[in-house]
Amino acid sequence: MFNHLDLRNHIRTLSSLAWDSLNNSEFLKPGLIDERGLRFGRPRLWRTADGFHDYEPETLTIFQPFKDESPLIRKAIWNRSADMKRVFEISEDQHSHTAFNPVPTITIQDASIEKDGFEAILVQANEIRLPLMWPWSNHRDNLTEDVGKVGMEVFDIAQPQASLRLEWSAEPPPEWKPALEWFDQMSNWLESQLKP
Structure with a gap:
């Protein structure tokens, strides 16, 4: 049986390992590395699913193709609900001798994506203009706890x-509306590429 501090530490460890796997899904099996090296991911989209949601934390990452290959999407999903249930069951069982196993349960799905459609969506993103900062007078007085986060990160393929x-x-900043609309479009299109 865990004490309260043990339980918090186990949850924190499990969550940290899960997000490391989701954010670096190219290393999950089957690995996206071969004799030519590593495919570069661009962009990556994610949903954290904190709080009360009907989905699990996930990332959608596009991997830059090698010269003669189609772009690849990898969807990685952390089965957070089952993993948290497992941790709580171990913590509540006073007679359990089961050791805490901090290995998160991650499932992946890979698919080739249609290159021209992907490029068309990227061109649309190139037209979006967002403010780097906005006036303090536009400050939002929101305070919301236990909500999920959504996001995206775009990488250049240059090194560094x-x-x-x-x-x-x-409650995202209203100035980001064009980017959020593009995110929804990209996310929906990527999900459509994963369907058989």
Whole structure:
């Protein structure tokens, strides 16, 4: 049986390992590495699913193709509900001798994506203009707890990489509306590429 501090530490460890796997899904089996090296991911979209949601934390990552290959999407999903249930069951069982196993349950799904459609969506994103900062007078007085976060990160394929990251929750800045609409379009299109 865990004490309260043990339980918090186990949950924190499990969550940290899960997000490391989701954010670096190219290393999950089957690995996206071969004799030519590693495919570069661009962009990556995610949903954290904190709080009360009907979905699990996930990432959608596009991997830059090698010269003669189609782009690849990898969807990685953390089965957070089952993993948390497992941790709580171990913590509540006074007679259990089961050791805590901090290995998260991750499932992946890979698919080739249609290159021209992907490029068309990227061109649309190139037209979006967002403010880097906005006036303090536009400050929002929201305070929401236990909500999921949604976000995206775009990587350049140069080394060292340039990247741009946006993350939001229940009340995103209104100035980001064009980016959020593009995110929904990209997310829906990517999901359609994963369907058989």
